[in-house]
Amino acid sequence: MEIVATIGPLSTNYSTIKSIIEAGANLLRFNFALGSTEEMIERVDVAKKVISDHNYNNVKILADLPGCKIRVCDFIEGKLHINKKNKYIFKSCFELTSCKEFIPINYPNIGKCVSLDQLLIIGDGEIVFCIEEIYNDESFTAVALNSGVLRALNGISISGEIDKLNHFTSNTINHIKSLDYLRPDFVAFSFVRDADMVIKGKELIQHSCGINYKPKIVSKIETPLGIENFESIVGITDIILLARGDLAVYTDYSKLGIYQTKAIDICKLHKKKIIISTQVLESLVDRYFPTRSEVSDLTNIVLKGAHGIMLCKETVLPSEPSHTIEVAKKIISQALLAQGNERFYI
Template sequence: MKEMKNTKIICTIGPVSTNLEVIKEFVEAGMNVARLNFSHGDHEEQLERIKLIREVNELLGTNVAILLDTKGPEIRTHSFVGGEATIVKGSTINIHMNPIEGDPNNFSITYPQLINDVKVGGRILVNDGELALLINEIDYENQIIRCVALGNAVLKNKRGINVPDIKLSMPYFSEKDKADIAFGCEQDVDFIAASFVRRKEDVLEIREFLKSRNREDIKIIAKIENREGVENLEEIIEVSDGVMVARGDLGVEIPIQDVPIIQSKIVRLCHQANKIVIIATQMLESMINNPRPTRAEVSDVANAVLEGADAIMLSGETAAGKYPIEAVRMMASIAKRMEKAIDYQKMLERAVEKGEQTITNTIALSVADIILKLDVSAIVAPTVSGYTARSISKFRPRVPILALTPVKKVVKTLALNWGVHAMHVDFAGSSDQVFEQAMKITKDVLGLKKGELVVITAGMPLRKVGSTNMIRIFEVD
């Protein structure tokens, strides 16, 4: 039987990978979803990438989905004279609310209302925490936050600003994000990754925007990357289709040693709620410049797989690195190896701690239990909405879940669910004919041999949404 990777891989498409051949190699190496980072590049650049991804899908007969990652309500510095400024520990730093060109003692920021949110004694972090500033005066008359530098740093143009422990009053859904998501709707993207989500209302605002454009089929992934998002985690999970643990900004906003604890909690809660969970940021960071990862990075990826994450993500490694294809191959090889070491009984037990008591959920649990007890090679789920396949995925069966659906969009929206390998198939004839068709496809796709067992689960009647109520076990002839 052909070996299938169950953990999904997201690759960020950037300057080094906006190339047909590179994207093709990403897919062949194990990419399931292509991420487009709308913090960088204009719509013309992103459209070029979308066309390349779709061209590769046509060439290879694959179903790589597209994830649009929003800029979100972030704060950045403006520019510096000469493009950078050297900050000296102990020096006074004046943060101007009105735009200026920065120097070693002064710079301005993109969010002028910050002066109304902060307090004396608070901290402002610049460039992923590289520079910490202590606020010692707020000059409302001149619209300047006066700080002292707690360390040395070289700051370049447009560096990120974090303000830990402060609930910012800035609106969540910016005009840029609206324009970007509207563009995504036009281009039929599959997922929106919503940056810097703070509370459930942020997600609901995007959902309403999608609804107004009749694009409720686009799934929303909430990125948890600030303290407020962590505090409101459960309500955010409830209204989202999934969560991304965005560890870069999160590790600046909260103590870095707390990030692994938060990561484990998010994976567990998403798993129990049957929501997608993605681990992201610096997974194979050293491969931006080196052909091999560090042992710590390998352990990080391995741990994410063992914890039961649906997907793991590459950012700079595939967008701007020297070894983008090698990074995807490495991530895929780690995932495949660690999937053999997952405690599937423990995964099932965690999944049943919480969950809806529905017929579909009960059937899905029964399928997972069968997989633990019988030597089954695959699960086949003919599905209209994808709900059957998602329900089975929650219980993390050790074998691939082949989701056969007549709805093309459903194929793409299953691209992030653990273990689900979706295909577009038009159901023809009676249920027995559909099962016969499903067995033939499964045998061909997975290279099954005579005598291997396959579990088929579906709803009767077949074309009715949300009606999963049947399990059958077939032997390959």
């Protein structure tokens, strides 16, 4: 079973990447949404050197291209403590600023994208606001429904908007051009909503990198249209990545388990690989043992027939990301051992 490990700024060093690979990761994912083209080239080059130096020939590179993700801008303080029931001003902004007067958002005319009483979801649901007043096209006020910590570059989910956006932005195109140098084994497209989007992505890669470069294409399913058009997307892509984080905030989270089960079944029917992502073992960012629900979730992912899992924060934030992979391998091994057996063994 594939274990995809996300390599972030804190884990982009020779020794950490080596320990991640030795723990059992066989696909290294680089999230191009969180770095410039130059930064991503530098990070991937470190991984390639580790792979080359130690002949880790079975370890591959995944370039995860960004879509048009609405985010909190980078701001001077870096983080802001949000208090339940307090009101906060949100405003379109495109420069480094302080969050003392308003929370900056990296999207133009953000006031046009929202409506009164609409929910504004931060990250994977860590903080939720309810929109109370729209001042103008550039700003609005929202009330916090819970307390938490808002961080620079947190994603912002606004229901109904994600499938209307153009996800091949100028930033995405610049990253695609860098693939001619990087030549990753896999390339992922974000917020895939239909087969035409996959076709366009392939054409952009071919235009920038030539016809001889043919990476495996990964389609990330994380929006309502991605679910609606799932079978047609499966037919034209190499691998499906069910990105549960965004999927659970852009759709009804109570249906997430149903979407996952059906997605695995359809991929098996079409003989396509599927990787399950987000909060697989996220408690290990702060804990040594996983939660019981995480153990059950990962076991069921294996037994249901998924091809792999993708670890996100689990290998980006901890001081010892290799521990997460060792835990994942242990759970996966037990699930595979039990597969086909009619009784449990202790």
